[in-house]
Amino acid sequence: MSTITQDSAPLPSSAPIVKLTAQVRSWKIPITFGAFAIASVLLFVGLGRGQRGELSTFRLSEARDFIQLPEVALPTFVTGVVVAIVLVLMAVASAWLVYRHRKIPIVLTIVFALLFLIGFLAWAASGSTIPVPGLLIGTVTLSAPLIFGALGGVLSERAGVVNVAIEAQLLAGAFSSAVVASATGNPYLGLLAAMVAGALVSMVLAAFALKYLVDQVIVGVVLNVLVIGLTSFLYSQVLAPSANLNSPDVFPRLNIPLLSEIPIIGPVLFRQTIIVYVMYVAVALVFFGLFRTKWGLRVRAVGEHPQAADTVGINVNRTRFIAVTLGGVVSGFGGAYFTLGAVGAFNKEMTNGMGFIALAAVIFGQWHPIKATLAALLFGFATNLQNVLGIIGSPVPSEFMLMLPYVVTIFAVAGFVGRSRAPAADGKPYIK
Amino acid sequence: MKLELRGITKRFGALVANNNISLTVESGEIHALLGENGAGKSTLMNVLYGLYVAEEGEILLDDKVQKFAGPGDAMKAGIGMVHQHFMLVPVFTVAENVVLGHEQTTFGGRLDLSAARAKVREVSDRFGFDIDPDALIEDLPVGVQQRVEIIKALSQDAQVLVFDEPTAVLTPQETDELMIIMRQLAESGTSIVFITHKLREVRAVADRITVIRLGTVVGEASPTATNAELASLMVGRAVELTVHKNSPELRGTALSVQNLSVVDSRNQIVVNNVSFDVQAGEVLAIAGVQGNGQTELTEALLGLQHHVTGSIELDGKPLRGYSVRHILDSGVGFVPEDRTEDGLVADFSIAENLMLDRSSGAPFVKAGNLQLGFRAKFAAEKIAEFDIRSQGSEMEAGRLSGGNQQKVVLARELSRNLRLFVAAQPTRGLDVGSIEFVHTRIIETRDSGIPVIVVSTELDEVVALADRIAVMYRGEIVGIVPGNTPRATLGLMMAGEPAPAAEAAR
Numbered sequence: 001m002s003t004i005t006q007d008s009a010p011l012p013s014s015a016p017i018v019k020l021t022a023q024v025r026s027w028k029i030p031i032t033f034g035a036f037a038i039a040s041v042l043l044f045v046g047l048g049r050g051q052r053g054e055l056s057t058f059r060l061s062e063a064r065d066f067i068q069l070p071e072v073a074l075p076t077f078v079t080g081v082v083v084a085i086v087l088v089l090m091a092v093a094s095a096w097l098v099y100r101h102r103k104i105p106i107v108l109t110i111v112f113a114l115l116f117l118i119g120f121l122a123w124a125a126s127g128s129t130i131p132v133p134g135l136l137i138g139t140v141t142l143s144a145p146l147i148f149g150a151l152g153g154v155l156s157e158r159a160g161v162v163n164v165a166i167e168a169q170l171l172a173g174a175f176s177s178a179v180v181a182s183a184t185g186n187p188y189l190g191l192l193a194a195m196v197a198g199a200l201v202s203m204v205l206a207a208f209a210l211k212y213l214v215d216q217v218i219v220g221v222v223l224n225v226l227v228i229g230l231t232s233f234l235y236s237q238v239l240a241p242s243a244n245l246n247s248p249d250v251f252p253r254l255n256i257p258l259l260s261e262i263p264i265i266g267p268v269l270f271r272q273t274i275i276v277y278v279m280y281v282a283v284a285l286v287f288f289g290l291f292r293t294k295w296g297l298r299v300r301a302v303g304e305h306p307q308a309a310d311t312v313g314i315n316v317n318r319t320r321f322i323a324v325t326l327g328g329v330v331s332g333f334g335g336a337y338f339t340l341g342a343v344g345a346f347n348k349e350m351t352n353g354m355g356f357i358a359l360a361a362v363i364f365g366q367w368h369p370i371k372a373t374l375a376a377l378l379f380g381f382a383t384n385l386q387n388v389l390g391i392i393g394s395p396v397p398s399e400f401m402l403m404l405p406y407v408v409t410i411f412a413v414a415g416f417v418g419r420s421r422a423p424a425a426d427g428k429p430y431i432k
Numbered sequence: 433m434k435l436e437l438r439g440i441t442k443r444f445g446a447l448v449a450n451n452n453i454s455l456t457v458e459s460g461e462i463h464a465l466l467g468e469n470g471a472g473k474s475t476l477m478n479v480l481y482g483l484y485v486a487e488e489g490e491i492l493l494d495d496k497v498q499k500f501a502g503p504g505d506a507m508k509a510g511i512g513m514v515h516q517h518f519m520l521v522p523v524f525t526v527a528e529n530v531v532l533g534h535e536q537t538t539f540g541g542r543l544d545l546s547a548a549r550a551k552v553r554e555v556s557d558r559f560g561f562d563i564d565p566d567a568l569i570e571d572l573p574v575g576v577q578q579r580v581e582i583i584k585a586l587s588q589d590a591q592v593l594v595f596d597e598p599t600a601v602l603t604p605q606e607t608d609e610l611m612i613i614m615r616q617l618a619e620s621g622t623s624i625v626f627i628t629h630k631l632r633e634v635r636a637v638a639d640r641i642t643v644i645r646l647g648t649v650v651g652e653a654s655p656t657a658t659n660a661e662l663a664s665l666m667v668g669r670a671v672e673l674t675v676h677k678n679s680p681e682l683r684g685t686a687l688s689v690q691n692l693s694v695v696d697s698r699n700q701i702v703v704n705n706v707s708f709d710v711q712a713g714e715v716l717a718i719a720g721v722q723g724n725g726q727t728e729l730t731e732a733l734l735g736l737q738h739h740v741t742g743s744i745e746l747d748g749k750p751l752r753g754y755s756v757r758h759i760l761d762s763g764v765g766f767v768p769e770d771r772t773e774d775g776l777v778a779d780f781s782i783a784e785n786l787m788l789d790r791s792s793g794a795p796f797v798k799a800g801n802l803q804l805g806f807r808a809k810f811a812a813e814k815i816a817e818f819d820i821r822s823q824g825s826e827m828e829a830g831r832l833s834g835g836n837q838q839k840v841v842l843a844r845e846l847s848r849n850l851r852l853f854v855a856a857q858p859t860r861g862l863d864v865g866s867i868e869f870v871h872t873r874i875i876e877t878r879d880s881g882i883p884v885i886v887v888s889t890e891l892d893e894v895v896a897l898a899d900r901i902a903v904m905y906r907g908e909i910v911g912i913v914p915g916n917t918p919r920a921t922l923g924l925m926m927a928g929e930p931a932p933a934a935e936a937a938r
Contacts, residue, residue, distance in 0.1 A: 294535040294543050301521050301532055308519035311483070312533030312584075313504020424522070432483065 029104050033091035036116055040084045044119055049395070050076025050126040057129040058121070065133075066261040076126040083119030087112065128392045135381075135388050136268040143380030144276050144341065145170055145351070148334020149358025150365065150372040151286045152198070152327035156205075157367055158290060159323035160303035162427040164220025165205050167355025168227035169328050172197040173335020175231040178346035179239070181248030187340050190248055191275075191333060194340075198332015199325050201227060206324040210317045213429045224355070232348045239346060250344040251275060275333075275341040282330060286369040299323045303423035306430040316430045331358075357405045364408065367423060379405040433494055433510055433591035434459050435480075435623055440489035442472075442479055449475040450486070451647045457592065462614060462624045464638035466631075466666055468863045469834065472647035473627045474516070477594050480625075481513050482506040493592070504533070512590025514581045516597040522570035526563055527552050530584045555583045559613060574601040574723065582613070593617060594625045599633055603721045604891065604923030611637045629666070630892075631659045667864045675871045675896045678879075683712040686883040687852055692742035692752075694728045694907075702728040704907040705742070710852075710883040715874065717898030717915075718887045720926055725907035726887045727769060730856045733885075734766050735759045746852055760789055763851030767841050767858050769887070771834075775841040778830025782822055783811035785829045786844050814843040819869070835866025842873055853877050856887040871897060891919060903931075 043049075050056070056076045060069035090112050094104050121130055149166040156163035173194035181190025205223055208214040239246040251273040260270040290296035298319055301309040306316045338350050357379050365372025386401030435457040442450040449472045457463040467473045478484045480491060482500030491498045493509055500506045503513075520529045527548035536544040552565040561579050569577060578598060585593055595614070599607045614637055618624055628634060634641055634655070641653040643665045651665050663671045687710040694703035703725045710716045718726050731737045733744060735756045744751040751759055760766075768774035776785050787796045787807055795806055811825035818839045822832060829840055838858065845853070855874060859867040874897060878884045888894050894901055898915040903925040911931030913921070925931055 292543055293541045294537050295541065297524075297528060297532060297535060297543055301524070304523055305519070305521045308521050308529075309532065311481070311503045311513065311515065311519045313502060313507055314533050315502075 025098050025101065027095075027098060029109065030091060030095040030098050033087070033094050033112060036112070037084070037087040037091040040080075040087050040116060040119055044077075044080025044084045044123050048077070049123055050080065053077075054127040056122040056125040056127075058125075059129050059131045060133065060264060062131075062133050062267055065263070065267065067263050069263050071129070074122050076122055079122040080119055083115055083122070086115060087119070090115075124389055124394045124396065125392060130388065130392065133264060133267045135384060136264070137271070138384035138387065139377060139381040140268055140272060140276060141342070141380075142384050143377045144279050145334040145337045145354050146358045146361055146376035146380055147279055147283065147373050148337070149331050149355055150361040150376045151282055151369055152202075152329075152331030152334070153359055153362035154290075154365070154367055154369050154372050155286060155299075155327035155330060156202070156324045157362060157426050158303045158423055159299045159320045160306060160423055160425040160428065160430075161206065161209050161320055161324045162216040162220065163202075163205065163324070163327060163362075164217050164359065165201060165223040165227075165355075166331050166358045167351055167353070168220075168223040169198040169201045169331035170335040170338070170351045170355045170358075171227050171231055171349070172201045173332035174338040174350060175234070175335075175346050176332075177336035178248050178339035179245055181340055182245050185249070187249050187251060190340050191336050194332045194336035195329045196332070198328040198330070198335060200328070201332070202325045202328025203321075205328075206321045209324075209429065210320055213431070216427050216429075228349055231346075235346060235348050246345050248340055248344065250342070251340055273341050275337050278333070282333075283369060283373050286330070290369060300423070302430070303425055306425050306428075310430070310432070320430075331355075334358075360405055360408075363422075366421070367426075378408070382408075433621075433623055434492075435511075435592045435625070436492040436495070437476070437480065438490050438492065440476060440479055440486045440491075442475055442484055442486045449647050450479065452489070453644065453647070453649055454489075455642055455649070457623045457625055459623055460618050460621050461639045462618050462626055462637055464634040464641045465625060465627045465644065466629065466634050466641055466653075466662065467644040468629055468666055469861045470863060471644050471666075473644060474596060475647075476644075477513065477596055477625065477627060480506065480594065481511060507533075507588050507590070510589065510591040511594070512585025512588060512592070513594045514578065514585060514596065514598055516600065518574075518577050518581050520569045520577060520580060520584075523568065525566050525568055526572075526580050526583075527565040529569060529580060530565075530587050534588060551587050552583060555586050558586075559616065574721075575603070575606040578602070578610070590622070592623045592625070594627065596627045597629070598626075599628065599630060600889075601722050603926045604919070605927045606721075607633065631662045631666075634662065635659070663864070671864055671868075675868075675875060677875045677897075680711075680714040680878065680899045681881075682714055683881055685709045686712040686747055687885075688743075688745045689733075690743045690745075692729070692732060692740065692744065694725070694732050694737050695739040696728065696737075702907050703732060706904075706907075706909050707742075708902055708909060708912060710885060712883050713878060713881045714899040715878050715884045715886055715897050715915075716912075717894040717901045718885060718904055719891065719894045719898075719901050719922060720889065720904035722889050724904045726889075726904055727856065728907075729904070730766070730769075730854050730885070730887055733759075733852075733854055734764060757792070760848075763849055765845035765848060765850045765853045767838075767845055767855040769856035769860065771837050771841050772830075776829045776837055778828065780829055781826045782815065782820065782829055782832070782840055783807050783825040785840050786811050786814055786825075786847075788844065790848075810847075814847060818843040818873075833863075835862045835869075838862060838866060838870060842870065846873065846877060850877070850882050852883050852885070854885045854887075857889065858886065859888075859890070859893060867893075891922060894922070895919065 054076045055073045056079065058072040060072065090108065094108065097104050149170055152169060153163045153166050176197035177190035177194035180193035181187045201223060205219055208219045209216045253271050253273055256270040260266040290299065298309065298314050302314065302316045302319045310316050335351070339346050343350065358376065361372050361375040361379060364375040382401055382404040386398045389396060389401070390398055437453060437455040440450050440453045441448070453476055465473050475484065479486045482503045482505050491500065498509055521532070527545055530552050531548040536547045538544045549565040552563065556563045561583070563576065563579060569580065598610060602610060614624055614626065626638060638655050641655060642649060643651050643653060643662070645666060645668055653662055653665060690707045692703060692706045693701060696702045706729065708716065718729065720726055728737055732740045735754055740752055742752065746762060746764070749762065751762060772778060777788065790796050796803055808825060815822060815825060820836050820839045820843065822836060829837060832840065858870050858874065862870065874884060874886060886897050900912055900915055901917060901922065902912045903910045903922060905926060905928040910925045910928060913931050921932065
């Protein structure tokens with residue numbers, strides 16, 4: 001079942017204490033591939049959708065684009081059959097690689113996923129047109145609050161405080177940005193208010209978790225319920241009667257010259273609101289801050305081994321408090337998306353569980369800002385795909401698409417996608 | 433730098449951990465602080481290092497009174513510490529760990545890691561360490577991790593260096609090397625406080641010895657004092673340093689382990705093709721430095737490891753692949769190496785802990801009901817028999833001292849009808865009195881005709897108990913030698929040298 005390899009011996013003094021590694025074959029990927037391959041055979045071929053020669057059309061450009069790409073029309077059934085065959089072959093190939101103790105290249109996984117996606121889209125869009133730029137633009141837009149929430153979660157959890165309260169931070173940000181932007185007539189002040197609100201929620205979390213050593217998950221859950229209750233109460237008592245407190249200006253889409261004219265990428269990335277542009281900067285800043293600066297080294301140290309940090313003179317609880325608060329600022333900013341970036345008014349419970357999906361993105365993204373962003377984009381894509389398929393009339397019940405983020409996260413946590421290792425002291429208060 | 437502690441008193445609630453302790457360490461001196469586990473050595477050093485604030489007393493460096501609000505202050509004043517449990521972040525590199533808390537930055541708050549690497553190289557060159565600044569701590573063996581701790585302290589220009597039980601995790605050879613490093617440091621003017629409970633090491637390296645017991649200084653000694661003198665000072669009475677035992681009465685092979693291998697969850701082969709027999713009525717000691725597969729081997733015997741190949745037979749019946757329940761019912765008694773984690777439920781009473789592995793049937797459970805009366809009687813008997821110092825059988829096990837906790841574990845395991853007894857690190861962290869007790873019980877168990885396996889990283893314990901010694905290194909048994917094998921040979925074997933042919937006793 002397993003063979004033995006001897007590690008190439010490094011310097012004697014730094015050799016690990018275990019010199020042998022057993023190569024245990026992991027059948028996770030072939031099994032997953034196999035399941036998807038079988039599913040595609042059943043769906044694309046077995047159901048026989050599009051056998052009367054329907055076409056699935058992919059529209060690659062929007063009408064106002066400078067460079068117009070032609071539409072791509074694929075015959076639904078033939079595409080499905082071809083994709084299914086290729087997927088089956090790839091599944092077999094992956095099984096063969098594992099059998100021969102070879103690594104499955106990551107490219108293979110990516111190609112497999114893309115092919116399945118194309119096959120699925122072609123199948124779902126039989127006889128109609130999928131607007132590809134629209135699908136992707138919506139993905140980025142819908143992902144924005146998820147990404148902000150995930151970044152806030154990463155900041156907090158890297159410092160060792162479990163942040164279940166992302167939902168509360170988003171909601172608090174959405175509420176206060178709407179009110180402040182309406183009252184002052186200045187949406188930028190609304191953004192500021194969102195950050196303050198998120199920070200306040202975080203400070204409550206930090207105070208209970210760090211000072212009073214209350215279980216962090218419990219504080220987080222309680223905060224979620226509290227903020228939902230509070231904003232709903234204020235909405236019905238204050239906002240509903242006086243509508244001028246709940247009619248903020250919505251940020252317009254800003255087209256960035258030149259960049260926004262690049263085919264496909266341009267409309268997707270560079271025809272967005274200021275909130276999305278800030279998001280790009282935030283992702284880069286959080287990554288740089290955590291992994292390239294002195295501050296980040298200390299934050300990660302208190303999240304991994306607080307006692308070690310304490311013995312070199314780092315104030316553990318202060319470092320944690322600041323990181324958690326900063327996380328709240330970022331999440332709160334994301335909350336402003338709901339009111340100032342999309343809807344233009346606050347509604348009861350309008351975050352609708354996005355905070356929990358953001359938390360899932362943190363875990364799926366292995367507590368890494370970039371990976372968590374990618375995870376959030378994936379979840380945003382799933383959500384938007386469901387919207388788009390709903391419009392063109394898809395054969396898949398929309399509830400299934402909405403389940404996708406959670407299903408993916410469960411698989412991720414179970415170790416299917418790399419090893420998910422939380423910061424060692426995540427959730428553990430530091431007591432001297 | 434001269435260090436002076438004057439009248440340090442530190443209390444935790446009603447417990448006086450340090451009572452009016454005074455101590456002077458001259459510049460360039462190695463001063464040993466000798467005392468049993470729980471005597472208050474580590475508390476004293478944590479006071480010195482600013483982790484605790486003492487209620488009374490003062491700390492002087494070069495005759496100037498110091499006030500430490502935290503470890504940062506102590507470090508600035510020139511005090512460095514090599515902790516017993518290394519204060520290193522496992523997922524950080526050597527360089528990151530060394531600069532943590534004293535990072536240099538370049539433009540925009542950017543971390544200057546090349547300066548950090550240079551620092552590590554500079555210090556490690558000075559002492560002839562060979563350490564890659566970019567290696568991750570979790571990939572390094574403990575001996576090297578300790579050097580990283582030393583580099584970390586020295587990179588802050590520490591002039592007083594505290595070593596807290598530094599040899600607990602080292603091979604005898606690594607211990608010797610550490611002694612040389614300590615000498616080297618002292619010669620360059622660093623004052624060294626060396627905390628330990630191992631008499632041999634104290635006598636080998638210390639210039640002066642201060643002995644503390646129950647939080648008080650009980651005397652000073654010179655390195656020329658004998659082991660017996662030091663031990664009686666440390667314990668407060670004359671101590672038997674050797675275990676009285678007769679030659680074993682062998683009654684045939686009971687346990688036979690053949691070609692046993694264990695693969696852990698990270699797919700590393702932690703026990704590699706190990707074979708040995710244990711006869712009824714003998715003690716086989718498994719020696720070796722911590723982390724060489726001993727833990728996994730004992731867990732495999734008890735059925736706690738999942739990926740095990742090879743065979744384990746007890747009295748001719750196979751054990752491998754069976755459930756822990758089945759193995760316990762086959763008569764295997766097991767003292768786990770971490771009694772607070774695996775041996776006891778701290779919040780349960782002594783009586784509840786004594787029946788932990790017998791909750792499946794009579795006499796403790798009848799028709800699904802706990803037999804509380806029987807349990808209380810049983811607990812009272814065991815408390816008397818094993819001399820468990822407590823406030824009765826309903827006292828929480830977590831509130832007992834380490835020695836008494838271990839007695840509870842022993843009482844539970846030895847009160848069953850055993851066919852095999854496995855004790856992992858049975859005396860780790862215990863006081864000398866409890867060690868004597870545990871050793872005596874182990875030898876009694878042997879003499880009653882039960883095969884015994886003792887796993888220990890302490891060479892003293894191995895030599896005291898063993899009839900035969902199996903030395904493990906990197907998951908393999910280097911050799912099985914008689915109990916009277918010289919320490920030097922055992923030390924070499926613990927570092928992976930095969931046993932001299934003449935001494936192999938397979």
